[in-house]
Structures are given as C-alpha cells and as structure tokens.
Amino acid sequence: MSQAQMIRAMRISIFSGASSVVWQLVCSIQPLFNVFFQNYLGASAGQLGLLVTIIQLAGVFQILGIFLHGWIGRQKPIFIIGHVIHRSLTAIIAFVAFYVARGGSAERGVVIIILAMGVSWIFANSSSACWWSWVADLFPESMRGEFFMRRSSIIQIVNIAWFFVASTLLDIFPRESALVVFGVIISVGAVAGLLDILSQIVTPEILPETK
Numbered sequence: 001m002s003q004a005q006m007i008r009a010m011r012i013s014i015f016s017g018a019s020s021v022v023w024q025l026v027c028s029i030q031p032l033f034n035v036f037f038q039n040y041l042g043a044s045a046g047q048l049g050l051l052v053t054i055i056q057l058a059g060v061f062q063i064l065g066i067f068l069h070g071w072i073g074r075q076k077p078i079f080i081i082g083h084v085i086h087r088s089l090t091a092i093i094a095f096v097a098f099y100v101a102r103g104g105s106a107e108r109g110v111v112i113i114i115l116a117m118g119v120s121w122i123f124a125n126s127s128s129a130c131w132w133s134w135v136a137d138l139f140p141e142s143m144r145g146e147f148f149m150r151r152s153s154i155i156q157i158v159n160i161a162w163f164f165v166a167s168t169l170l171d172i173f174p175r176e177s178a179l180v181v182f183g184v185i186i187s188v189g190a191v192a193g194l195l196d197i198l199s200q201i202v203t204p205e206i207l208p209e210t211k
Contacts, residue, residue, distance in 0.1 A: 009138055009203045014151050016196040018158040023193030025162055026186045027090040032166055036182045041100060043110045051114050058121040065129045075130040076205040080197060082127025087193035089120035094190055097183035137206040
C-alpha cells in the first residue's frame with residue numbers, strides 16, 4: 001500500500017471511529033439508551049437485563065466469524081456486510097420511538113427492540129473480528145500505537161460533544177416531546193453508524209498474496 005493510500009486509510013479510520021461513537025451513544029446499551037428504554041418505554045429492570053444478556057450471549061457468534069473468514073478468505077467483505085446489517089437493524093430503535101410517540105404500544109416497542117437488537121448483535125459479533133485483523137494488516141506495528149492513541153483522543157472529543165448536544169436537546173424540549181426527540185437523535189446515531197461502515201468501503205484490504 002502506498003503512502004497516500006495509508007494516509008487516506010488513517011483519515012477514514014478516524015472519521016469512522018467518530019461516527020461510530022455517535023451511533024454507540026444512542027443505539028447501544030449506554031445511559032441515554034437506558035433512559036429511553038426504561039423511563040420512556042417503560043421497560044422493566046428485568047427486560048433491560050434480558051436485553052443485556054442477549055447481547056452478551058451474542059458474543060459466541062464471534063466463532064462464526066472465524067469460519068466465515070476461513071471459508072471466504074477475505075476480511076473486508078465480511079465486516080462490511082455484517083456491520084451494515086447490524087447498524088441498519090438498530091435504526092428500528094428510532095422507528096419504535098416515533099411509533100410510541102404517535103400512540104403505539106410501548107410494550108410492543110420494548111419487545112421489538114429486544115428482538116431487533118438481539119439479531120443485530122449476532123451480525124456484529126459474526127463480523128467484528130475481521131475488522132481488527134483487517135486494520136492490523138493495514139497499519140504497520142511501528143506506527144499503530146501512536147495512530148490509535150490519536151484516533152482515540154478524537155473519538156473521546158466527539159463522544160463528549162455528542163453527549164452534550166443530545167442531553168441538551170432532551171432538556172430543552174418538554175417531556176411530552178421526549179419520544180420524538182429520542183427518535184431524532186437515535187436516527188442521527190443510526191445514520192452515523194451506517195456512515196461509519198460505508199466510509200470504509202474505499203479502504204484497501206491487504207490480501208494474503210500481497211502481504
């Protein structure tokens with residue numbers, strides 16, 4: 001890989017990481033999601049615990065990623081396809097927020113989210129290991145640590161800024177509009193999550209014969 005390609009890959013990786021944290025803050029088990037799930041949909045502690053358990057158990061599907069890599073012999077396609085499906089399914093959380101805001105059943109919304117996120121994280125775990133291997137091949141060990149420290153710093157800044165914006169929006173609007181606000185910020189998170197993955201399509205993959 002040329003120097004220009006590596007620089008572009010690093011920039012894309014930083015952008016994708018920043019987009020990922022925007023998604024993660026509102027579309028995964030984080031404080032804002034938990035407030036939405038329990039306080040506004042009325043999910044019980046047991047239902048939140050069930051969701052967390054399902055997501056944790058989905059981790060066993062990382063083994064499937066090993067078999068997929070061995071069968072296909074590629075890392076990038078497995079990661080891209082698996083994570084596009086994963087992030088697309090989490091957009092259902094935004095749908096539930098708007099659905100309940102318009103008078104839909106909150107109990108049904110809780111069930112839909114549990115099912116959608118369970119399936120979503122199966123796809124995530126089945127393809128996530130391929131990202132680590134793919135990126136490890138892209139960036140030489142001599143500069144990998146420094147790059148990921150810089151990337152992590154930028155991600156933390158975006159995390160703080162997005163948390164502030166999302167929290168402020170929830171405080172500004174009245175409680176009666178909270179579900180709509182959640183629907184908007186979760187939609188933003190879902191779009192950012194997809195951009196995280198789609199932006200990496202142009203990043204090259206070091207194939208075995210070229211290593």
